[in-house]
Amino acid sequence: MSEKEVLDILGKKVALGESAKVSFNVAKLHTQNTIDVPVIIERSKKPGPTVLITAGIHGDEVNGVEIVRQVISKGINKPKKGTIICVPVINAFGFVHMDRLFPDGRDLNRVFPGSKNGSLASRVAHKLMTEIVPHADLILDFHTGGADRFNSAHIRIVKGELVLDELAQVFGAPFIFYSKNLNKSFRNSCYKLGIPMLLFEGGKSFHIDNTITNTGVNGVKRVLHHLEMLNRKFKVSRPKKEVLKIDESKWVRAKYSGMFRPTINVNSKVEKGDVIGNITDPYGSFNHFVKAPNSGYVFNVNESPIIYQGDAIFHISTKLED
Structure with missing residues (x-):
């Protein structure tokens, strides 16, 4: 078989x-359990592109894990045609404990591309970047908003x-949010390798939202259909609204500490001065x-009932791209 016909990944040879x-593992727990x-x-x-679908870089972002599931x-x-590789829970350590971080206290999404001899999180990043990512032609990476901050479903890419x-x-999420690649993030490391990534954000930590998961799953189907990889038995729907x-x-940000109640929903269009x-x-x-403070679309709402002065409570667009 030619090299293209056999995928050699994590010590396993997988033919067309x-x-x-x-199994993807780099270390044992302190109890010696793997x-x-x-x-x-x-x-x-049939040969074709290789799409890598990932979630769970942060262990508490269950919504992204549910989409890949x-x-x-x-x-x-x-x-x-082609190949699809799914890694539903990259940070299995954090997922077990419903913790955003690794057991070593590090944020996995701030240690890429990692190091073979570095911290636990750094070793996982290194193995991901050296043994899985190079096989991919496209990556779909699923994330969730932080605790109590509910993100509208959106795709983050560089402009x-x-x-x-x-x-x-x-993909067809309600919004495309242009944002710079953060240093030492998974997205930035893949960008430097020339591998395109769509980073999906939606929902909030410790929570599964049906609307968000449906948007994510439908987006995956649309992208695979676009690449002529989607099985014919699946139907592809158009987005309900223009992206x-x-x-x-x-x-x-909150000007005062206290009990907080938002009176608009995520995805809402607001005018300057609206309560x-x-x-x-x-x-x-x-x-x-x-x-x-301005007219725009609300694509993140803080749902915490208790807030402190300076807390981020809404994220509102100030300029839309034509």
Whole structure:
């Protein structure tokens, strides 16, 4: 068999038309127990692109894990041509404890491309970047908002990349958010390797939202259909609304500490001066109305009932791309 016909990944050789489940692990727990990270590989008999679908870089971002789980359980990951590699939970250590970070206290998404002899998180990043990522022609990476901060479903990409722009439009999330690649992030490391990545954000930590997961799964199907990889048995729906491109945005921060209640929903369009929430105290003596500082779309809402002065409570677009 030629090199293209055999995928050599994590010590396993997978030929065209074959399926495989291999383990991705780099270390043991302090109890000497291993935590295996399953890598699910599905290959068509017909050659084609290789798509890597990942989630769970942060252990508490369950919504992204659920999207990849559905992709696998529904058989969407069985391609008409090419190869689909799924890693539903990269940070299995954090997932077990519902913790964003690694046991060594590090944020996995801030240690890429990692080091063979570095910290636990750094070793995982290094193995991912050296043994899995180089096989990919495209990566779909699924994330979730932070604790209590609910993100609208959106795709994050850098501006000015025509391939990413096209694929983000095809994905069909409500928003495309142009943001710079963060130093030492998974996205930035893949960008430096020349491997395109769509980073999906949606929902909040410790929570599974059906609307968000449906958007993610439908987006995967649209991208695979665009690449002529989606099995014919799956139907592809068009996005319900036009995809909006957010070029610039602004966080609205709390001017006071207190009990917080947003009065608008994520995805809402607001006008400058609109009341979008209120901050009160437990004693009924104080009520501050939060007003939109500008017109735009709200694509993140803080759902925590208790906030402190300076907390980010809304994320609103300030400039849309044509």
